[in-house]
Amino acid sequence: DIQSQQEKGIGRRRESLAIALEALQEKVAPLDFAALAPGLGARAGREGDREYVDLPYFGQEVRVFKDQVRYPEGGAANPWDAILLYNYLASQGNSEPTGTWITFQSLPNSVSKTKTLKRLEAELAGHFAGKGRELSAKARRLAGRPAEAAGDADLKLAFAPLPRVPVLLLFWESDPEEDFPAQAHFLFDGNVGDYLDLESLLFLVEQLSERLMA
Structure with a gap:
């Protein structure tokens, strides 16, 4: 029926999002967050042996580990947000805005x-x-x-x-x-x-x- 087809479609989308997220986490795993952070406008730190960067995302500070995104209290986890944030880190960007x-x-x-x-x-x-x-x-x-x-x-x-x-x-x-x-x-x-x-x-x-x- 239509509902089961929709559920299958949602399931496939969730699965593809999970795969994309995992691939990006693997991509950032070897990166040195402390070296990257200044170019991204972020702050690097460690919790135990886990590297992270803190960066403002729509005015709220988000903590991004190599295997997890920690949102502010009350913030909902969204895999699309995580994919965006990992893409931002994976860019290894290091340039100031041009003003153009x-x-x-x-x-x-x-x-x-x-x-x-x-x-x-x-x-x-x-x-x-x-x-x-x-x-x-x-x-x-x-x-x-x-x-x-x-x-x-x-x-x-x-x-x-x-x-x-x-x-x-x-x-x-x-x-x-x-x-x-x-x-x-x-x-x-x-x-x-x-x-x-x-x-x-x-x-x-x-x-x-x-x-x-x-």
């Missing part, structure tokens, strides 16, 4: 994934159509701040969901008289590819959008 904003489409091999970003942008724009003040208030709760950026967007908000991965949200309010719908676009720092792959970047945008709309 780029589009997702300008990243290599992004064409097939651009549709997903556009969907996320449209959902966010629709949710906050006519509610620009609410968006500003929600952004402040996520440590979003007004940003200097070219263009005529009504709101330009910069976020730092991860220390070396700033994200810029541009928002145009709807204008019914001009038949102009609300629009939202995300831009990324020029070196974002040094830290996250495309899938992880899309997940980061999805998480930011969900937190803003919550």
Whole structure:
């Protein structure tokens, strides 16, 4: 029946997530967290013989071991979050943000994934159509701040969901008289590819959008 098929599908997804997570944990196992931490904007430490890094993730400190992610008290464990965090560590990135904003489409091999970003942008724009003040208030709760950026967007908000991965949200309010719908676009720092792959970047945008709309 449909329910059993859905359960099988969910089971397969969970299994594939577990496999991906295990593969990433194996990838970071030989890395020297103490050496990596400064380039990632993180702090390294040890609990007994276990290395870890502490890093801010959407404003909350997360402790990442080589075989476990420890969330703040009350924070729900999400395998997608863990995959994103391990990808961030595995990047071994070591560059400061460039201060230059780029589009997702300008990243290599992004064409097939651009549709997903556009969907996320449209959902966010629709949710906050006519509610620009609410968006500003929600952004402040996520440590979003007004940003200097070219263009005529009504709101330009910069976020730092991860220390070396700033994200810029541009928002145009709807204008019914001009038949102009609300629009939202995300831009990324020029070196974002040094830290996250495309899938992880899309997940980061999805998480930011969900937190803003919550």
